[in-house]
Amino acid sequence: MFSREAGLPASHAATGSRLGVLRTKPVDAILAESSGGEGEEGPGLRRTMGLLELTFFSVGATLGTGIFVILGEAVPKAGPAVVISFVLAAVTALFSALSYAELAGSIPVSGSSYSYAYATLGEGIAWVCGWCLLLEYGVSISAVAVGWGQYVNELLDSAFGVSLPEAISQPPGEGGTFNIPAVIVVLLAVILLVRGVSESAVANTIMVFIKLLTLAFFCAIAFTAFEDGNLSPFAPFGVAGISAGASQVFFSYIGFDAASTAGEEAKNPRRDLPLAILISLAIVTVVYVAVALAALGALPWQQFEGSEATLAKIVTDVTGGSWASTILSAGAIISIASVVLTVLYGQTRILFAMSRDGLIPPIFAKVSRRTQSPVANTLITGAWVAVLAALVPLGRLTEATSIGTLFAFALVNVGVMVLRRTRPDLQRGFTAPFFPITPILGVGFCIYLMARLSGTTWQVFLVWMAVGVAIYFLYGYRHSRWRLEGAAGAEVGR
Numbered sequence: 001m002f003s004r005e006a007g008l009p010a011s012h013a014a015t016g017s018r019l020g021v022l023r024t025k026p027v028d029a030i031l032a033e034s035s036g037g038e039g040e041e042g043p044g045l046r047r048t049m050g051l052l053e054l055t056f057f058s059v060g061a062t063l064g065t066g067i068f069v070i071l072g073e074a075v076p077k078a079g080p081a082v083v084i085s086f087v088l089a090a091v092t093a094l095f096s097a098l099s100y101a102e103l104a105g106s107i108p109v110s111g112s113s114y115s116y117a118y119a120t121l122g123e124g125i126a127w128v129c130g131w132c133l134l135l136e137y138g139v140s141i142s143a144v145a146v147g148w149g150q151y152v153n154e155l156l157d158s159a160f161g162v163s164l165p166e167a168i169s170q171p172p173g174e175g176g177t178f179n180i181p182a183v184i185v186v187l188l189a190v191i192l193l194v195r196g197v198s199e200s201a202v203a204n205t206i207m208v209f210i211k212l213l214t215l216a217f218f219c220a221i222a223f224t225a226f227e228d229g230n231l232s233p234f235a236p237f238g239v240a241g242i243s244a245g246a247s248q249v250f251f252s253y254i255g256f257d258a259a260s261t262a263g264e265e266a267k268n269p270r271r272d273l274p275l276a277i278l279i280s281l282a283i284v285t286v287v288y289v290a291v292a293l294a295a296l297g298a299l300p301w302q303q304f305e306g307s308e309a310t311l312a313k314i315v316t317d318v319t320g321g322s323w324a325s326t327i328l329s330a331g332a333i334i335s336i337a338s339v340v341l342t343v344l345y346g347q348t349r350i351l352f353a354m355s356r357d358g359l360i361p362p363i364f365a366k367v368s369r370r371t372q373s374p375v376a377n378t379l380i381t382g383a384w385v386a387v388l389a390a391l392v393p394l395g396r397l398t399e400a401t402s403i404g405t406l407f408a409f410a411l412v413n414v415g416v417m418v419l420r421r422t423r424p425d426l427q428r429g430f431t432a433p434f435f436p437i438t439p440i441l442g443v444g445f446c447i448y449l450m451a452r453l454s455g456t457t458w459q460v461f462l463v464w465m466a467v468g469v470a471i472y473f474l475y476g477y478r479h480s481r482w483r484l485e486g487a488a489g490a491e492v493g494r
Contacts, residue, residue, distance in 0.1 A: 020122075021122065021123055021124030021477065022121075022122035022123070022124055022125070023122055023123050023482065023483065024118065024119060024120065024121070024122050024123070025118045025119055025123070025126075025357070025482050026119070027106070027107055027119050027419075027423060027426060029482075030107060030109055030115055030118070030119055031107065031108075031109070033109075033356060034108070034109040034110070034263065034264045044264065044367065044372070045110065045197070045264045045265050045352075045367060045372055045373065045374075046196070046197065046198075046265060046372035046373075047264070047265055047266060047267050048196075048197055048198040048201070048265060048267070049197065049198075049201055049262055049265050049266050049267060049272075050266075050267055050268075050272065051268075051271075051272045051275055051276060051279075052205065053201040053202075053204075053205060054259040054262055054266055054272050054273065054275075054276035055259065055275070055276040055279050055280050055283070056201075056204055056205045056208040056280075057201070057204060057258050057259050057262060057276070057342050057345070058255065058256050058257070058258045058259040058276055058277060058280030058281075058342075059208050059212075059280045059283055059284060060204045060207065060208045060258070060338040060339065060341065060342040061255035061256075061258035061338075061339060061342040061343050061346065062252075062253060062254065062255030062256050062258070062280065062281075062284045063208070063211060063212075063255075063283075063284050063287060063335065063338075064144060064255070064335050064336060064338075064339040066251070066252040067215070067252065067287070067288060067291055067311075068310075068311055068312075068328070068332050068335075069310070070248070070249055070252050071291075071292060071295055071304055071310045071311070072304050072305070072310045073248055074245045074248040074249050075245075075296070075301050075304035075305070075310075076301075076304060076305040077237065077241055077244040077245045077248055078235070078237060078241040078242050078244060078245030078246075079233065079234065079235060079236040079237060079241060079301050080230070080231040080232075080233075080234045080235070080296045080301050081234055081235035081236075081237075081241060081242045081245070082242075082245045082249070082292055082296070082301075083289055083292050083293055083296070084235075084242050084245075085242050085243075085244075085245030085246040085248070085249055086246075086249055086285065086288045086289050086292055087285070087289065088242065088243070088246040089246045089247075089249045089250040089252070089253060090253060090281065090284075090285040090288075092246065092250060092445045092449075093250065093253040093256065093281060094281060095413070095438050095439070095441045095442035095445060096409040096412060096413060096442040096445075096446065097256055097257075097277055097278060097281050098278075098432040098433070098438050098439075098442070099412045099413045099415070099416040099432055099438070099439050099442055100113075100256070100257050100260055100277050100412055101273070101274035101275075101277045101278055101430045101432065102274070102416050102428060102430050102431055102432045103116040103260075103412060103415060103416060103419070104259070104260040104263060104269070104273035104274055104277060104429075104430075105269075105270045105271070105273055105274040105428055105429025105430040106270075106419065106426055106427070106428045106429065107119055107263070108263035108264070108266065108269030108270055108273055108429075109263045109264055109353060110261055110262070110263055110264045110265075110349035110350070110352050110353045111130075111261075111263075111349070111350055111352075111353030111354065112133070112257060112260040112261045112263075112346070112349070112350060112353075113129050113133065113257070113260070113408045113409075113411060113412045113415075114126055114129050114130035114133060114350055114353055114354060115353055116411075116412055116415045116419075117129040117130075117411050117412075117415055118357070119415070119419065120414070120415035120418040120419050120422070121411065121414065121415060121418065123357075123359075123480060123482065123483070124472070125411065127354075127359060127468070127472045127476055128407075128465065128468065128469070128472075129407075129408050129411050130350060130353075130354050130359070131464070131465070131468035131471075131472075132404035132405070132407050132408045132465075133347075133350050133404070133408055134347070134350075134351075135400060135401055135404040135461075135464055136254075136401045136404045136405045136408065137343050137344075137346055137347035137350070138347060138381075138384070138385060138388070139388070139400070139401050140343060140401045141186070141339075141340055141343050141344055141347065141385045141389075142182070142385050142388035142389040142392070143389075143401075144336055144339050144340055144343070145179075145182040145183075145185050145186050145336070145340055145385070145386075145389040146171040146179055146182050146389050147336055148181050148182060148184075148185045148333065148336040148337070148340070149164070149169040149170065149171075149179050149180070149181030149182050150169070150170070151329055151332045151333050151336060152164070152169070152181050152333060153169050154329045154332075155326060155329040155330055155333060158322050158325055158326045158329060159326050164180075164181070168180045168181075169181055171389075171393065172391060172392065172393040173393035178390050178391060179389055179390045179391075180390070182386070182389035182390055183386045183389065183390045185336065185337055185340050186340060186344070186382055186385050186386040186389060187382065187386065188337065189337070189340045189341040189344045189382070190344070190378055190379065190382035192341060193341070193344065193345055193348065193373065193378045193382075194371065194373065194375050194378050194379065195371060196371040196372070196373050197262075197265050197345075197373055200341060200345060203341065204338055204341055204342055207334050207335075207337060207338040207341070208338055210331065210334045211331055211334050211335045211338060212287065213331075214327065214328065214330070214331025214332075214334070214335075215287055215290075215291055215331070217324075217327060217328075217331075218291065218294065218295075218311055218314075218315060218328060219290050219291060219294040221314075221315050221318050221319060221324060222294035222295055222297065222298040222314055222315070222318065223294050223297065223298075224318065225297070225298040225314075225317075225318045226294070226297035226298060227297060227298075228297075230296055230297055230298070230299065230300050230301065231296060231297065236301075247449060247452055249288070250449060251402055251405075252284075252288065253281065253284060253285075254402070254405050255339075255342075255343070256277055256280050256281045256284070257277065257409075258342050258343065258345075258346050259273055259276040259277050259280065260273060260277065261345065261346040261349040261350060262345075262349065264349075269429075270427070270428075270429030271429050273429070274429055274430035275430075291311070295310060295311065295314055298314050298317075298318060299313070299314050299317070311328055312325040312328050312329070313325075315328060344378075344381065344382065344385065347381055347385075348364075348374055348377045348378050348381050349374075351364045351374075351377055351381060352364055352365055352374050352377055355377070356481075357480065357481055357482060358476075358479045358480050358481035358482070358484070359472070359475075359476035359479065359480060360475070360476065363376050363377070363380070364376070364377040364380070365377070400457050400460040400461045400464060402453060402457070403450055403453050403457055403458065403461045404461065404464070406446045406449055406450045407446070407450070407461075409442065409446045410442070410443050410446040410447065410450075412442075413439040413440075413442035413443045413446070414439070414443060416432060416435075416439045417435075417436055417439050417440075420435065420436075
């Protein structure tokens with residue numbers, strides 16, 4: 001039976017009616033809200049995404065410009081053994097990916113880790129998780145969009161010998177005043193998302209294919225200059241160097257969770273979401289290892305230090321011309337556009353879920369009847385991201401996105417353990433193997449990587465959290481739909 005107050009099973013009504021900040025929202029109530037029927041904010045989201053589209057959403061969000069520059073930072077730490085560092089980082093990410101896969105197959109909704117935390121750890125923790133995701137998604141989109149202008153300039157320079165003035169193509173604080181290319185790429189993503197998720201998924205799938213072909217093109221060229229001697233000594237800095245390299249490249253794997261924000265727009269979410277998360281991580285790992293191996297075989301590892309355009313340098317040296325680096329620059333532009341599109345999508349869906357719970361204004365949960373997508377949400381979020389990218393010196397705030405992401409990952413791992421205990425009967429599309437070892441290791445690795453971040457990053461993160469807690473008590477707590485329904489139910493019961 002379902003209770004009248006919230007449409008949830010009577011057995012879970014007591015949990016839902018708690019009025020404190022640690023009240024949890026029953027899984028049944030979360031799933032009922034996401035069933036796609038008509039709600040107070042209009043129709044539900046449209047289910048149009050299959051396994052391929054979901055997988056490429058995660059690949060699109062993960063496989064950005066990082067691989068174009070990360071080798072110049074990681075190879076000096078690990079030498080040729082950076083190939084092992086990529087595998088080790090992938091295994092580290094896998095522990096959290098397994099937890100994401102289980103929860104995505106159990107609670108397939110738009111809120112991703114925010115909704116998972118609400119169901120397992122309570123509203124206050126869910127808000128903190130959602131606030132971390134706002135930092136991760138919003139600031140990272142802006143930072144990535146800023147890089148788009150820089151790659152556009154590189155492409156124009158190598159192909160036509162011209163470039164945009166720094167005042168309109170560089171970020172504030174680095175010679176720029178108003179970054180027009182950053183605004184353009186954000187607006188293009190907004191236009192696609194406003195048209196509907198089906199059109200956005202098709203565009204992203206095409207862009208992901210292009211970026212994969214671009215990296216395959218690099219490997220094909222680099223392997224023609226492969227020399228075994230460049231891989232010796234393989235691990236000049238030993239296990240410590242491999243570990244340092246893994247910590248450096250781990251953040252190149254962030255984004256595999258993007259598919260989990262599409263829980264309410266997937267055709268078969270319980271089956272496809274876990275598969276999309278795990279397959280995308282496997283694809284990205286294979287690409288990273290192949291690119292690293294090709295690059296190291298073509299260029300002695302000692303020459304990687306200080307280079308921010310390692311791949312472009314390699315193809316230029318091998319081909320003896322600039323045409324290959326022009327193709328790589330074009331691929332980087334496509335990579336950035338794909339990242340902006342998929343991460344902006346994830347941002348809007350998390351805001352959609354938080355708004356539906358009453359924690360942020362209701363306009364973010366309104367769905368267009370024509371496109372069955374949150375149009376107002378997308379326009380507001382896109383405008384905010386565009387302003388950040390064009391006018392605000394992001395500086396250290398971009399570094400804080402890493403710690404926010406790791407914090408959210410840790411909460412998901414804890415959530416898996418809690419849900420296994422509280423809802424052993426819940427239908428699960430996937431179960432993490434070797435439980436509880438995998439989620440415990442997931443939490444442990446997240447804490448380890450967070451501890452290695454700089455003190456300045458921690459300061460920015462704590463300030464961001466303090467602001468978030470203040471907003472929660474000033475608005476979220478007062479307007480929480482679950483708290484108000486629980487209070488109303490308690491009043492009726494007197």
